[in-house]
Amino acid sequence: MQRYFDVVQNRQGTAVVGATVTVYDSNGNLATLYSNNSNAATSNPVYTNADGEYAFYAANGTYTIQIAATGYAGETKPGVVLFDPLDAGIVSVKDFGARGDGVTDDTAAIQAAIDSVYLSNGGIVKFPTGRYIVSATIEVPQRVTLVGESFGYVNPYLNNFADAKGTILFLKAGSNCNVVLFRCRLVNVFGTLTEQQLNTVNVGATHFGGIKDITVWGNRSATANPPTTTDTNTLGVGIYIQGCRQIFIEDVVVAYCAEQGIYAGSYDYGTGDIPSNNLSLSKVISNFNAGSGFEIYGGDSLLTNLTGGYNGGNGISTNMSGVFSNSVFWNNLTRGVFLGGYTDRSDAAVTGIHSYDNSSDGFLLSGAYAPALTGCVARGNGLNATLPSQDRCNFSVQSNCEKWNLSGCTSFGIDYLGNQSTRYGFFINNTTFAGGLDGCRDFDSANSFFIANTQNIIGHGGVTGLISHPSVDLDGGSVTNAGTLRFASWQIITSVVSQTISVGTNSLIAANVSGGATVTDISYSAALGLPFVIIRNINATAVTFVHDVNKLRLANATDVTLNQNEAVMFVQVTGAIWQQIGGAY
Numbered sequence: 001m002q003r004y005f006d007v008v009q010n011r012q013g014t015a016v017v018g019a020t021v022t023v024y025d026s027n028g029n030l031a032t033l034y035s036n037n038s039n040a041a042t043s044n045p046v047y048t049n050a051d052g053e054y055a056f057y058a059a060n061g062t063y064t065i066q067i068a069a070t071g072y073a074g075e076t077k078p079g080v081v082l083f084d085p086l087d088a089g090i091v092s093v094k095d096f097g098a099r100g101d102g103v104t105d106d107t108a109a110i111q112a113a114i115d116s117v118y119l120s121n122g123g124i125v126k127f128p129t130g131r132y133i134v135s136a137t138i139e140v141p142q143r144v145t146l147v148g149e150s151f152g153y154v155n156p157y158l159n160n161f162a163d164a165k166g167t168i169l170f171l172k173a174g175s176n177c178n179v180v181l182f183r184c185r186l187v188n189v190f191g192t193l194t195e196q197q198l199n200t201v202n203v204g205a206t207h208f209g210g211i212k213d214i215t216v217w218g219n220r221s222a223t224a225n226p227p228t229t230t231d232t233n234t235l236g237v238g239i240y241i242q243g244c245r246q247i248f249i250e251d252v253v254v255a256y257c258a259e260q261g262i263y264a265g266s267y268d269y270g271t272g273d274i275p276s277n278n279l280s281l282s283k284v285i286s287n288f289n290a291g292s293g294f295e296i297y298g299g300d301s302l303l304t305n306l307t308g309g310y311n312g313g314n315g316i317s318t319n320m321s322g323v324f325s326n327s328v329f330w331n332n333l334t335r336g337v338f339l340g341g342y343t344d345r346s347d348a349a350v351t352g353i354h355s356y357d358n359s360s361d362g363f364l365l366s367g368a369y370a371p372a373l374t375g376c377v378a379r380g381n382g383l384n385a386t387l388p389s390q391d392r393c394n395f396s397v398q399s400n401c402e403k404w405n406l407s408g409c410t411s412f413g414i415d416y417l418g419n420q421s422t423r424y425g426f427f428i429n430n431t432t433f434a435g436g437l438d439g440c441r442d443f444d445s446a447n448s449f450f451i452a453n454t455q456n457i458i459g460h461g462g463v464t465g466l467i468s469h470p471s472v473d474l475d476g477g478s479v480t481n482a483g484t485l486r487f488a489s490w491q492i493i494t495s496v497v498s499q500t501i502s503v504g505t506n507s508l509i510a511a512n513v514s515g516g517a518t519v520t521d522i523s524y525s526a527a528l529g530l531p532f533v534i535i536r537n538i539n540a541t542a543v544t545f546v547h548d549v550n551k552l553r554l555a556n557a558t559d560v561t562l563n564q565n566e567a568v569m570f571v572q573v574t575g576a577i578w579q580q581i582g583g584a585y
Helices: 107-119
Strands: 002-007 020-024 053-058 061-069 072-082 090-092 101-105 123-126 130-134 138-140 144-147 151-154 163-171 180-182 186-189 192-195 206-217 239-242 245-255 262-265 279-287 294-296 301-309 316-318 322-330 337-339 349-356 363-365 372-374 377-379 393-397 405-407 410-412 424-428 435-438 440-443 447-451 491-493 500-502 508-511 517-519 521-523 532-537 543-545 560-562 567-574 577-581
Touching: 002 072, 020 053, 090 107, 107 123, 107 130, 107 138, 107 144, 151 206, 151 245, 180 206, 239 245, 262 279, 279 294, 294 301, 301 316, 316 322, 337 349, 377 393, 393 410, 424 435, 424 440, 532 560, 560 567
Parallel strands: 090 123, 101 130, 123 144, 130 163, 138 180, 144 206, 163 206, 180 239, 206 245, 239 262, 245 279, 262 294, 279 301, 294 316, 301 322, 316 337, 322 349, 337 363, 349 372, 349 377, 363 393, 372 405, 377 410, 393 424, 405 435, 410 440, 424 447, 491 508, 500 521, 508 532, 517 543
Antiparallel strands: 002 053, 020 061, 061 072, 151 163, 186 192, 532 567, 543 560, 567 577
């Protein structure tokens, strides 16, 4: 509350006595006035005294004052702002004229409340329960926190029509803009970032603000599905963080945005790009957005208890370093979780994430640096049957992902309709960088494990190239295209050229050579380096292997003849030399 005082004089400078002073609030209604700072109400209008003076107290806000008197031309004073510095730290948007009635455009009043808190060196802007219509982006500068009273939505799963509830920032139809923008007010002063109004240095663009207990409604459409429909607003992110550090978002719903629900990225204040680092997101729901639910780029952040479903993009895309835990992503039109990074060399610790029933992959690790997934669960991902099989995986690791690690992760191939939608439980398409695969298992996927190169797999106990329990629990499943090991089928050869059996990359060879053959050498893919080869004769004509210490070293230096359905096993010793193990059976 603040005291207002003024004097009424005519053109000759003489006091106007007994003038009527009427005060209206920002909605045009008679304002509530007080005689002191202790909420003692007084009449409205008030009157000037013998010296032409008048005074009153009123709550923080914007007012219009009208003055009238006999023989006096009258006066109107619009836009009178009352703000008591003693109230600095907490203001209500309703003190500045916001109505929250779902009809009035409250943009200007909300921004005025935020600006007043910023100028008082920061604090809280309170939003009582209501629907606050905004038609332009609400800019939140440093040290300002928006706090509502409740959040949520109703009905989207019941009848495909959703409505917001609680304290709501509701984007007006046709506004086509971001709803809330977090960005510091900084200017480049000779190479140093300085606050515009307060003239203090803030090189790191630290913010120390946030948003809590509020629903942010992008108003892209009236229907929940499909989430890509943008017939009401065609542009706009729900919460946009530009080049800020130390921002918290807690107990917030962001929904129905024409672009991403929450986006955090870099911003150039004039001295070069500053990333959005050190963010804290907790208990945040981002659903039904036309873009991804979350796109968080930056580092050293804490993301926990997030929910992202029915978004037109990914449930979450992030390249951040930090901690990402205890969250759920489902039914998104692309992936559940996309972990990127590459040039940013993110090293996120990802724990206890559940990703299910997404159209593409449950988890995609592409370009990330040292992402460590522990105890994550993926189920029934790959619902879009038009996608290639390699894009319908529960866990997918791409070839540009460095120092990755999956530990104790579980894949279930059956979707919510009971269909085997998932083509691969674990698709490890990494031929460049080694990564860890320990204690992971798949149930019911079409293919349990695709491993491009087992030499890049670091299994249990740090052993490289070991594909066995407890590194990978096949549980009756199979390893497909494992590079150095293939057990799915026998490769049939029907001819022996230059007395050489060519095995390529296959460890199991079924010889079906009519008329018999003499074999003096085995050729193979040197790039993969097969550890062993088993050759089985499936023809009625015998196949003979000739001993040579520089090629085929046979047991007891004795040639081996395979009759029909007999087999012999060779182990690579070095280079082109193979050693027979055991007898011929």
